[in-house]
Amino acid sequence: PPPPPNTRVHTFLLPTYTRPMPFGNTHNQMKMNYSAEQEYPDLSKHNNHMAKVLTPAIYDRLRSKQTPSGFTLDDVIQTGVDNPGHPFIMTVGCVAGDEETYEVFKELLDPVIEDRHGGYKPSDKHKTDLNPDNLKGGDDLDPNYVLSSRVRTGRSIRGFCLPPHCSRGERRMVEKLSNEALDSLTGDLKGKYYALKNMTDAEQQQLIDDHFLFDKPVSPLLLASGMARDWPDARGIWHNDNKTFLVWVNEEDHLRVISMQKGGNMKEVFNRFCTGLTKVWKKPGEALWKGRAFAMIPSNCSQIESLFKEKGHEFMWNEHLGYVLTCPSNLGTGLRAGVHMKLPNMSKHAKFEEVLKRLRLQKRGTGGQAFPQICIHALL
Missing domain, CATH: 3.30.590.10 (Glutamine synthetase/guanido kinase, catalytic domain)
Structure with missing residues (x-):
């Protein structure tokens, strides 16, 4: 309802970083009715490791795959698509939804990991020392x-x-x-x-x-x-x-x-x-x-x-x-x-x-x- 007469109304616009952002519609299977070219995200202004690695060819090869729990390529990359990043701050631009994500989508994630971790190769083995x-x-x-x-x-x-x-x-x-x-x-x-x-x-x-x-x-x-x-x-x-x-x-x-x-x-x-x-x-x-x-x-x-x-x-x-x-x-x-x-x-x-x-x-x-x-x- 409208406010009472003579009531001063203040409208506040939340700054961009606090506005709610909806979770991506990444599980819409209708996307498979469209070509990879039609579904490929616009990354032309992005500065993150995912955007640096992802190509239309990689997207085409991986977009129909999913992990046993149902995590898809679009789930992996959505945060990097929605957040282009800062010109001087390179973010990662992708996440894993389960343990198998790093195996199913390794064609994308291995180069991201190598780029983010200073040349860490897919053949490298990690050592941890907690002594x-x-x-x-x-x-x-x-x-x-x-x-x-x-x-x-x-x-x-x-x-x-x-x-x-x-x-x-x-x-x-x-x-x-x-x-x-x-x-x-x-x-x-x-x-x-x-x-x-x-x-x-x-x-x-x-x-x-x-x-x-x-x-x-x-x-x-x-x-x-x-x-x-x-x-x-x-x-x-x-x-x-x-x-x-x-x-x-x-x-x-x-x-x-x-x-x-x-x-x-x-x-x-x-x-x-x-x-x-x-x-x-x-x-x-x-x-x-x-x-x-x-x-x-x-x-x-x-x-x-x-x-x-x-x-x-x-x-x-x-x-x-x-x-x-x-x-x-x-x-x-x-x-x-x-x-x-x-x-x-x-x-x-x-x-x-x-x-x-x-x-x-x-x-x-x-x-x-x-x-x-x-x-x-x-x-x-």
Whole structure:
């Protein structure tokens, strides 16, 4: 109804980055009534790795394929089609909907991975070392410049579709398994799970104050890939009592495991990270079937993974890609180590980004120009 007389009405237009973006109509099978040329997306103004690799010929060969769970080529590329990117910022432009995505659509994804991860070849094998004793340095970062340190990784539970493609039932089962597994942690890792939909205002405000809380995605990159469907159903945050070790459930990946603390002792942060992730659950060198090939299991494997394995589940992994995650940029270790730094002068320098690139680092997140978050770039 119209407002009462003499009422001042204000109209607000949401900025582009917060406007809801509908999930792509990628499952419309009528598209197969049209030629590949008629269905090929317009990528003429795009700057992402997917657009750099995809050609009409590749699209023609792959467009009729789908993974066993029904993830299609158009599902893979839709986020990159809807988000052309920035002229100076190369985004990935594609996602995986399940573990098989990287095999079924490898003609597209292998070159994307090679381009994004600095020449990582389809024949390369990934190595992960989670022995904190092998870390050199990291305990003496200057506290005058380093405000906080953190290490994070992602993990995907084998047998479930990834967040862009999972059903409500799958997502809820991932939450249930995660809650049960994390509830088994003891000692310094003992903690509590908070479901987003059940949080009290006080709990939510406390998590915001602690910089723990992830909110409903507003990034078009995530919205276009379908990761915000049914929000906040089956999403949540777990953290230990000391608030230095936390796990996000069903955000961009099934699990995001994070170790963080104030100051510049990255070695201590990494040690806690490895403590939460590492525990011997297979004898060193014992063979285990891992999808397409036999892999030799390292002596230190995930403590959290062992809890899932006790319940009949393991994490997605293969010897080429390492740990399999939603975004190709996070493959391999899935590990991203970073510091929140105070660089009031250098961050303004015209060649700041160039310096970071030479060091294989990148600036991420927020905190203002003078307080950038600096982290590693390539994970494979």
